Amino acid sequence: MLSITNNYKVQSSLVGFFSTSCKVPYEPLGIKIYPTKLRHRDLRTEIRNVLARALEAPTLSNLESLSLILEEDTPANHDYQTAWKEDPNYPNGDNLGRALCRLAQTSLRDLSIIGLVSPVLWGVDPTHPDREAKTFPYLEQLSVRFALHTYDGRWYYTGCQSMDDNEDAGDEENHEDGDGMEDDLQRPLHGQTDPDSDFGSFSSDGTEYTSQVNWEREKYLDGEYPCNIWRTEPDPKMFDPLIQGFVSATHRMPRLQVAEIVTDGPENGEVGNAITYAAPGAKLQSEDWVEEVANLSNPRWIVALGFSSPWMLPDPIPGLMEKQLGADGQLIIKRTYYL
Structure with missing residues (x-):
């Protein structure tokens, strides 16, 4: 695991690491960059862009396992501006998401991401010239945990603002x-x-x-004071396309065993959401209810809603899930405090 604590030396650290390591492409690669204060907007953008360029290194073309931790806490003040301005070409300006998408199209089998994400990660963007659906031929394990804001300062959640x-x-x-x-x-x-x-x-x-x-x-x-948590429900214009893109992308992962996407906010147990796919025989760590354990031989989609989450699966997401499940699969929707 490459851990970078000095965020002003991300580029030199990555260049040095990739020039001396990753000689054996089949070894797992872990990168952890410690959180940068939210006020340092330009530095946070620079770190993402530097990391995006590093992940396109030829030495990674045969990489099979990648764990990326570029964590950003969702600010407790939901009026806080996490970026200077919105990307007019959103989500095409997400260079890191695009680099991860390209990497997942190669030999990658296991991909774990903690950080900011956008729909560009799933390889489909109708506004981009290269808009054909990408295939992820070897991906077996996919885990994404994301904050409630985007790289350009948008929010996946909304609510009543006083x-x-x-x-x-x-x-x-x-x-x-x-x-x-x-x-x-x-x-x-x-x-x-x-x-x-x-x-x-x-x-x-x-x-x-x-x-x-x-x-x-x-x-x-840094957006931690005053505590002003009013974004308590997914914004259909932002959240739904992200989840739909995720579900659609799993159809283009022929070897997929487990895929999950989980929100990571200050009130996650209350209003967070987690969506998980499990192939036949794949056992999830969170499986603790009889109905699911009894059907391990079948494919499952599990939608775990925070105890007070108002979100319900919008069309066409249920249809996409059912298409992948087939006649023997299960679509399980439950409420939980633990996401």
């Missing part, structure tokens, strides 16, 4: 780089007394107050 939320969003734009926040944060926080007061709970030199201000400022700039 007027106060809109005002907070405007404040964030004014303080995007932290300028002007000092006046806002020079007041007692969370009901604490004035730091200049003799009755305050801060140290006499003001270090505790300064530390608290800096901590809260950091959280604000």
Whole structure:
């Protein structure tokens, strides 16, 4: 596993790794890049683009197993802008997704992704000149766990936004780089007394107050404060095409055993969703109910909904699933806290 902790040296780390490693293409490759603060928008984009170029290295053409962890937490403030602007050609600007798609069309058998994704990963994009459906001839295991936002700042989830939320969003734009926040944060926080007061709970030199201000400022700039979770339901315009593309892509994986796609948000047990395909004989780690264990010999689609998730399978997804299952397969829909 290649672990990169210094996100400013991603390119040199990847170049060095691919030039000295991967001599045996059949060995599993694991890449883990530690999360970059959400405020560093340009750096996060650069990391994805550098990684995309690295994954197109000729030494990886015979790779059989890839685990990529480029994790980004879904911000607790759902008004937070995770990118400077939306991609006018979305999802074609997802260079990393396109590189992973190309790699999955070669000899890759096992692909695991934790990070941001887009429909371009599935090899079908009707707006792109190269729009024919891609085939993934050797892929047997596919696992995708993704945050609720995209590489260009869109969101897969929506909900009811209050007027106060809109005002907070405007404040964030004014303080995007932290300028002007000092006046806002020079007041007692969370009901604490004035730091200049003799009755305050801060140290006499003001270090505790300064530390608290800096901590809260950091959280604000990274979308962690204030906690404003209002995106609680999948956006049909964003979420449904992603899931439909995933289900459709499994039809073009002739050796597929298990494929899963799982949301990764702050309220995942409540409103998250997980969609899994299992071929005949494939046992899932999460299988703990009698109905499924009794039918291991048949193909299954399992749709696990968060306990409060309002999402239901939209057309044509059920039809695509049933087409793959055939007469002996099962489509199982359940609710769970564990995704």
